[in-house]
Amino acid sequence: MPDPLSLNLAHLKASETVAISAETKRRKAAGEDVYDLSVGEPDFDTPAPIRQAAIDAIQKGFTRYPPNIGLSELRTAIADRRAAGAPVRIVDVAAGHGRYVLDAITAGDAQPDSIVLRDYSERNVEQGNALITARALGSVATFVKGDAFDRADLASLTPRPTIAIVSGLYELFPDNAMVRDSLAGLAEALLPDSLLIYTGQPWHPQLELIARGLTSHRGGAWVMRRRTQMELDQLVAAAGFRKIDQRIDAWGIFTVSLARRAR
Numbered sequence: 001m002p003d004p005l006s007l008n009l010a011h012l013k014a015s016e017t018v019a020i021s022a023e024t025k026r027r028k029a030a031g032e033d034v035y036d037l038s039v040g041e042p043d044f045d046t047p048a049p050i051r052q053a054a055i056d057a058i059q060k061g062f063t064r065y066p067p068n069i070g071l072s073e074l075r076t077a078i079a080d081r082r083a084a085g086a087p088v089r090i091v092d093v094a095a096g097h098g099r100y101v102l103d104a105i106t107a108g109d110a111q112p113d114s115i116v117l118r119d120y121s122e123r124n125v126e127q128g129n130a131l132i133t134a135r136a137l138g139s140v141a142t143f144v145k146g147d148a149f150d151r152a153d154l155a156s157l158t159p160r161p162t163i164a165i166v167s168g169l170y171e172l173f174p175d176n177a178m179v180r181d182s183l184a185g186l187a188e189a190l191l192p193d194s195l196l197i198y199t200g201q202p203w204h205p206q207l208e209l210i211a212r213g214l215t216s217h218r219g220g221a222w223v224m225r226r227r228t229q230m231e232l233d234q235l236v237a238a239a240g241f242r243k244i245d246q247r248i249d250a251w252g253i254f255t256v257s258l259a260r261r262a263r
Contacts, residue, residue, distance in 0.1 A: 017038050017039055018038075018039070020038040021036065021038040021039045024036040024038055035209060035212060035213060037209075037213050042205070042206065044205070047251070049250065049251065050250075050251065053250055072104075073197050073245075073247070073256050073258055074090070074100075074101060074104045074105075074163070074165065074197060075104055075107075076245075076258065077163045077195040077197060077258065078090075078112060078163065080195060081162050081163060081194075081195070084193070086162050086191070086193070086194075087113045087159075087162055088112035088113050088114075088162060088163065089112065089113050089114045089115075089116075089159055089160070089161045089162045089163070090112050090114070090115045090116070090161060090162075090163045090164075090165070091115075091116045091117075091118065091157060091161040091163070091164050091165070091189070092115075092116075092117050092118065092164075092165040092166075092167070093118050093146065093148040093154065093164065093165070093166055093169070093182070093186070094118065094119055094120070094148040094166065094167070094168070094169040095117040095118060095119050095124070095128060095143070095165075095167075096119060096124055096128075096168070097124055097127050097128050097131060098117040098119075098124075098128040098131060098132070098141075098143060099131060100167070101115065101117065101165065102115075102131060102132065102135050102137060102141070105135075105137065105140075105141075106135055106137075111140060112140060112163075113140070114140055114141075114142075114159065115137070115140055115141040115142070116141075116142055116143075116144065116157070116161070117132075117141065117142070117143040117144070118143070118144055118145070118146035118148065119143075119145065119146070120145065120146070120147060120148070121145075122145060125143050125144065125145050128143035129143045148166070148169055148182055149173075149178045149179075149181050149182045150181075150185065151181040151182070151184050151185035151188075152185065153185065154182065154185025154186055154188070154189050155184075155185045155188035155189050156189070157189040160189055160190065160191050161189060161190055161191075161194065162190065162191055162194040162195070163194065163195050163196075163197070164186045164189070164190055164194070164195070164196045164197070165196075165197045165198075166182065166186070166196070166197070166198045166199070167197070167198070167199045167256075168199055169182075169199075170182075170198070170199075170200070170225075170227070170232065171199075171200065171201040171224055171225055171226070171227065172216065172222075172224060172225065173225060174223070174225040176235065179235055180235060180238070180239070183235060183236060183238075183239035183241075184239050186239070187239045187240045187241065187261060190261045191261070192261055192262065192263040193260060193261060193263055194260070194261045195258060195259070195260055195261070196236065196241050196258070196259045196260075196261065197256065197257070197258055198232070198236060198256075198257050198259070199254065199255060199256050199257075200227065200229055200232045200254070200255040200257065201224065201226065201227075201253060201254055201255070202226060202227070202228055202229050202252055202253070202255065203226055203252065203253060204224060204226070204253055205253075207224055207226070210222050210224060211223045211224070229246075229248075229255055229257075232257075233257070236257075236259050237259075240261060240262045241259035241260060241261055241262065242259060242260050242262060243257055243258070243259045244258050244259060244260055245257065245258040246258070
């Protein structure tokens, strides 16, 4: 006779997430206008290009986790500065926890001369410093509180960085004046011929859902600013940078670009 089920199962409760999802479906069926934030599913069918890309990936054998080696553009920028005989001094002006930068450094062959991670949030600074300690990178990396839109503060960075990163920031703010101040400060801080890595988000399929359902770090509705890639590149060029490379996903949602500071 098989063993009976564990008595612990008697203490299990039904999933609240599933219950909310079921209630949402019931209300939708009754004709109510409902935003479903329960199970994390999109409110539209998967687009045909994404379905085909998934099929192509499976047929080509891409069915396992890729190596987690951080931001590839950062490794490219480090190699560029080393090849030029320049120091590798990295600054990320809105690093969050800094994980993607530290992942790239940990996985790379050559260590930078210095890494300065910055963020407005005390909590992110605290957790970022803990991550630096866990990665044994305290000899080259520091994490400090800083304002990514304070031109004077950015311009006064010392020692002067040779690689600057702005990731996931500008698309959160609608005011181009703020972006100009940020880029101008970085242009003043960076040594000539240094590199800027910046991200963009030309569009997103769930902007309304995000705005209605999520709260930004400043406390209001999370209204994202869709800048065309041309507009973002023009802001970067006006600050004194020349774009040299770009990567974009198959659906045109996210971009990562590389630009060089004018001599």
